[in-house]
Amino acid sequence: xxxxxxxxxxxxxxxxxxxxxxxxxxxxxxxxxxxxxxxxxxxxxxxxxxxxxxxxxxxxxxxxxxxxxxxxxxxxxxxxxxxxxxxxxxxxxxxxxxxxxxxxxxxxxxxxxxxxxxxxxxxxxxxxxxxxxxxxxxxxxxxxxxxxxxxxxxxxxxxxxxxxxxxxxxxxxxxxxxxxxxxxxxxxxxxxxxxxxxxxxxxxxxxxxxxxxxxxxxxxxxxxxxxxxxxxxxxxxxxxxxxxxxxxxxxxxxxxxxxxxxxxxxxxxxxxxxxxxxxxxxxxxxxxxxxxxxxxxxxxxxxxxxxxxxxxxxxxxxxxxxxxxxxxxxxxxxxxxxxxxxxxxxxxxxxxxxxxxxxxxxxxxxxxxxxxxxxxxxxxxxxxxxxxx
Numbered sequence: 001x002x003x004x005x006x007x008x009x010x011x012x013x014x015x016x017x018x019x020x021x022x023x024x025x026x027x028x029x030x031x032x033x034x035x036x037x038x039x040x041x042x043x044x045x046x047x048x049x050x051x052x053x054x055x056x057x058x059x060x061x062x063x064x065x066x067x068x069x070x071x072x073x074x075x076x077x078x079x080x081x082x083x084x085x086x087x088x089x090x091x092x093x094x095x096x097x098x099x100x101x102x103x104x105x106x107x108x109x110x111x112x113x114x115x116x117x118x119x120x121x122x123x124x125x126x127x128x129x130x131x132x133x134x135x136x137x138x139x140x141x142x143x144x145x146x147x148x149x150x151x152x153x154x155x156x157x158x159x160x161x162x163x164x165x166x167x168x169x170x171x172x173x174x175x176x177x178x179x180x181x182x183x184x185x186x187x188x189x190x191x192x193x194x195x196x197x198x199x200x201x202x203x204x205x206x207x208x209x210x211x212x213x214x215x216x217x218x219x220x221x222x223x224x225x226x227x228x229x230x231x232x233x234x235x236x237x238x239x240x241x242x243x244x245x246x247x248x249x250x251x252x253x254x255x256x257x258x259x260x261x262x263x264x265x266x267x268x269x270x271x272x273x274x275x276x277x278x279x280x281x282x283x284x285x286x287x288x289x290x291x292x293x294x295x296x297x298x299x300x301x302x303x304x305x306x307x308x309x310x311x312x313x314x315x316x317x318x319x320x321x322x323x324x325x326x327x328x329x330x331x332x333x334x335x336x337x338x339x340x341x342x343x344x345x346x347x348x349x350x351x352x353x354x355x356x357x358x359x360x361x362x363x364x365x366x367x368x369x370x371x372x373x374x375x376x377x378x379x380x381x382x383x384x385x386x387x388x389x
Contacts, residue, residue: 002358003314007150007178007293007349012247013203019250020205023243031240032231042242049249053210056180056252057195059187060215065232066245069209070177072225073196074101074144076211076236077173080222081142082109085171089139091115095127095146096334099175102144103330115139124287125154125335132161136168143172147179151318151331151347153293154284155183162191171220177201177209181255182290187212193220199244203352204251208244255352263350264291266359270348271296273363277370279383281341283332292350297332297341300380301373306346309369313362316347 003011023045031046033039047061054061067073078092092109094102096118106116117135119127132143143165148155158174165172173194176185180197187195193216198209213220228237271282271294279299295318298306303317318329328342337345348362374380382388 001312001314002354002362004348004350004354004358004362005314005316006351006354007153007201007347008316009200009206010203010351011353012205013251013254015254016204016247016250020243020247023246029242031242032229042240045242045246046240049245052249052253056255057185057187057212058189059212063212063215065211065213065235066240066248067209067211067226067232067236068207068241069198069200070099070175070196071101073209073211074099074175075105076225077194077196077222078102078105078109078142078144080225081171081173081220082112082114083223084221085141086113089137089141091117091137091139092142092144093117093119093132093135093140094144095119095121097121097125097149097152097331098144098146099150099177100330102146102175106144119145121334123335125149125152125284125331126287127156129157129160129164133164136170140168140170143170145172145174147174147176147185148183148290148293149284149331150178151329152284152295152335153178153290153349155179155288155290158185158192159190162193165193166191178290178293181252181257182260182292184257187214199248199251202251202255205244205247208241208248210248259352260291263352263354266354266356267292267294267348267350269356270294270350270359270363273360274366277367281337281345283335283337283345292354294348295332295345296348297337297345298370299341299344300377300383301344301370303344303346305373306366306369309373310365313365316349317343317345318347 029038029042031042050061119131162172171193174192176195177198193214195212200206226237281297283295307315328339332342
């Protein structure tokens with residue numbers, strides 16, 4: 001099978017797996033048990049991983065807190081900031097195309113009195129900076145905007161947004177889960193206050209992530225989501241998942257932004273080859289995108305029909321968190337794409353393991369499937385005859 005669903009999850013690197021396995025079998029100690037040698041070695045492994053991640057982000061290891069992944073980070077930050085900053089205000093700004101974890105969390109907070117502003121996007125999936133500025137008020141306590149969209153791959157103007165938030169003394173939280181290592185994010189240059197990432201999006205293990213909290217003269221206050229044994233300086237309780245944390249650090253140390261140069265060439269080749277299919281839409285094509293992502297609508301065909309006709313391909317119709325829903329992508333709907341075109345959209349997301357041969361074969365399989373489905377489609381015949389749009 002050709003796996004092109006890497007925005008959902010990625011294959012673990014061999015080097016990462018080999019680094020993890022000793023902590024399942026040889027040194028399986030609890031990293032908090034520092035009164036014996038095995039525990040100290042496990043603790044040292046956790047701190048090494050923290051340092052590796054800090055180096056990749058260009059931040060201090062003391063600014064990183066391990067958890068189970070980006071969804072936990074999102075809940076921690078949005079709920080925790082709202083809890084601590086209600087004396088200042090109750091207003092949160094986000095974007096209509098954010099990940100469902102953000103949107104669901106914000107929706108829950110409205111029941112507790114939060115006021116949420118959902119910024120619109122243009123046809124390419126970009127927010128207008130003036131809309132952000134106009135939405136800000138004296139009651140705004142948090143801005144939540146992702147670094148890159150998980151469906152379209154469209155990238156955000158992080159430096160500009162972070163600078164505006166800093167000037168207005170409003171906390172900026174960035175979900176960088178899809179973007180880390182695909183684009184350069186330097187936390188010494190971009191004044192992001194809070195940032196989350198997950199290992200399994202970058203060839204590390206599932207079930208582990210990290211939350212970055214910038215150290216400031218006026219410390220950022222967040223109510224912990226999970227309390228317990230005092231791990232992570234009392235911010236996140238629970239026994240350290242040492243093998244996963246070790247794998248997380250190793251994966252980030254191995255990947256570089258240059259790792260995705262070949263990926264981008266393969267993505268561009270895929271779009272070139274699929275460009276021979278009539279009536280397709282490449283969403284977000286005219287703005288900066290992640291180098292591995294292409295979200296394409298094949299007009300007058302359901303995406304599910306194409307994927308069923310291509311059992312040798314692992315594809316998706318959008319976010320893995322909502323795949324299976326009969327509703328069209330909320331991201332495409334926010335971009336003012338028609339419901340019909342949204343239901344015809346397939347996300348192709350490549351990885352460093354994707355080869356040129358994979359791309360050529362994928363393009364041929366999809367091209368053949370589209371042709372066969374359209375040949376048998378009365379709707380396509382009506383479209384060709386000019387009787388429908």
